[in-house]
Amino acid sequence: MNETQISPELIQKTIDFHGHSCPGLAIGIRAAEVALREVGRSSNEEVVAVVENDNCAVDAIQFLLSCTYGKGNLVHLDYGKLAFNFYRRSDGKAIRVIGRPNIFGHQDDEFMRLRKKMMKRSLTEEEKEQLKRATAARTRHIMEADLDELFEITPAQGPIPQKARILEGVICDSCGEQTMESRTRRFLGQTLCIPCFEAREKKI
Ligand SMILES: [Zn+2]
Numbered sequence: 001m002n003e004t005q006i007s008p009e010l011i012q013k014t015i016d017f018h019g020h021s022c023p024g025l026a027i028g029i030r031a032a033e034v035a036l037r038e039v040g041r042s043s044n045e046e047v048v049a050v051v052e053n054d055n056c057a058v059d060a061i062q063f064l065l066s067c068t069y070g071k072g073n074l075v076h077l078d079y080g081k082l083a084f085n086f087y088r089r090s091d092g093k094a095i096r097v098i099g100r101p102n103i104f105g106h107q108d109d110e111f112m113r114l115r116k117k118m119m120k121r122s123l124t125e126e127e128k129e130q131l132k133r134a135t136a137a138r139t140r141h142i143m144e145a146d147l148d149e150l151f152e153i154t155p156a157q158g159p160i161p162q163k164a165r166i167l168e169g170v171i172c173d174s175c176g177e178q179t180m181e182s183r184t185r186r187f188l189g190q191t192l193c194i195p196c197f198e199a200r201e202k203k204i
């Protein structure tokens with residue numbers, strides 16, 4: 001089944017949110033599609049996304065699933081893996097969506113050569129156009145491929161993250177700013193926010 005559930009209008013809005021169209025965002029759109037099929041969308045904090053990377057894909061997860069940092073139902077694990085976990089609180093359903101090694105399509109040596117040259121800022125105008133076309137082809141491949149061809153789906157790893165706790169704020173004894181109590185440190189009888197604590201530590 002590769003018929004997208006996401007309308008062209010919504011895809012365009014996702015691109016506008018992210019700022020450009022790219023293969024990474026396309027991966028996020030398709031991963032969000034898997035999540036919509038398996039656990040649905042989060043109107044409040046019903047669905048939690050635990051993402052194992054911080055690349056372009058995450059913007060599609062935020063926009064399409066309404067999993068956001070502000071609501072606390074988006075958690076980032078800095079593993080650098082193309083994997084996304086989705087949890088549904090109501091019944092505990094939890095999946096991990098992992099990008100297959102060939103998610104970008106067939107190995108394209110020409111693309112890799114151009115990318116390397118781009119890093120060194122030594123592309124000719126013609127090569128710049130070539131790279132643009134090759135990147136667009138990758139994006140198209142991801143948008144059109146079968147979901148099963150792109151991703152492996154397994155049970156999620158780890159338990160469902162706890163709901164965001166709202167803690168009483170306390171006043172930092174050094175800067176006087178209100179700070180979440182769980183983020184304060186005790187230092188020589190004072191209660192300090194993290195930046196003030198770190199500044200004191202450096203002085204010792
Ligand atoms: Zn991007």
Ligand SMILES: [Zn+2]
Nearest residue numbers: 172175193196
């Ligand atoms: Zn402070």
